[in-house]
Amino acid sequence: MSYHWHWGVFLEQAARNRTYLDWLCSGAWITLALGLVSWTIALGLGTVLGVLRTLPSRFWSGLAVGYVDLFRSVPLLVQLFIWYFVLPELLPHGDTIKQLPPWLQQAGAAVLCLGTFTAARVCEQVRSGIAALPRDLENAGLALGLTRAETYRHVLLPVSFRLLVPPLTSELLNVFKNSAVASTIGLLDLAAQGRQLLDYTAQPYESFIAVTLLYLAINVAVMLLMRWVEQRWRIPGYIGGK
């Protein structure tokens, strides 16, 4: 088999004043931005849901259970298409949404989709983190005269988050991996740039190896960052804290 390797292809002109390498980099930035914004939504919403899930009220915990069931039982791709194609049709101001620039519609749908999807998973992690704490912590907080909200805010959440760094790290890695789905609605993220590179350069191996390596690089960078966070935050005396 003779495949003509040509790594110099990335330095060739793709369009006016832009090389294929520029395409690759812009894809990587979009993937990073998409992942980080979605993660912010997921962490915020997921924490709220996780707290609701641990409240004694049947209503609130049931609401969180329903949310998790819904968002974990529909494939991510279907959720994305519903955000992108269906919601603008059903919302009262859908026409205003449809007049936005296409990239904004795509990015908005992708961020909301990834954020709400990941929130369901963050919720389960936060719930199990809070449930794993000794019951005395909550009782002590309440006995000291803190309200339930204050107990969560000052006692339960700070302690459980420091223990939750490793599982949340893997959810963060998942966000970046799942973000590749956004390429299906036309967002030019890393995966989409890979396809585009393949079509334009006809060098499938160079294009795909480069994209795969960039995903690996994002993965490794996130892991190193989170390892540093974990070391700073670990609680002495716990098993995870060695």
Added chain:
Amino acid sequence: MAYPFDFSSLDRRNLEILGEGMALSLEITGVAVVIGIGWGTLLATMRLSSRRPLRWLAAGYVNLFRAIPLVMVLLWFFLVVPRLLQRTLHLPADTDLRLVSALVAFSLFEAAYYSEIIRAGIQAVPKGQLAASLALGMTYGQSMRLVILPQALRHMLPLLLTQAIVLFQDTSLVYVSALADFFGQAYGIGERDGRIVELLLFAGATYLVMCVIASRMVQRLARRVGR
């Protein structure tokens, strides 16, 4: 203004097409679960092996597949690997390799995830069990097969099944290769009839009902196995 829903696209004929799509989704899921668990068990035992090269090889495989998005893995298998196969095997240009590529891609990808579940399951069996089997005169292979793996399997069965549900949902990603699975068919019909909203909601509801029922069953099983 309320959206004028019109579900007339879901007639007998289209439901049949959707049924065929669902059969394809389930076929991909089934094959990937079986091969994934088989290859995953092998990978897990390699990772727990005392031979360093085997351990590194399995760890490298698992970490690589777990670090790349499934979409990328599928694109590799749809866009790059078939060209390679076609060139090396001199296949006629019209051979449809998409289904084969999908089956191979999902099996190899899922094996990485299954192997982690299985490795954790094996490690959760108390060490004394292996020592006892060896003391009874069993070989390492016998004690694995007759003592360790049956116990490990019992513990990890719920996790393996949950992973199968996740995999079933992930098969919708064959959309990137235009392979007509359940989701692909639903989207295709919706686009053709101008009824994307109805068809996407129908597809979502179908997945929702199937997966919620399946995970409730897994939960019940987990409670039984847990004791």
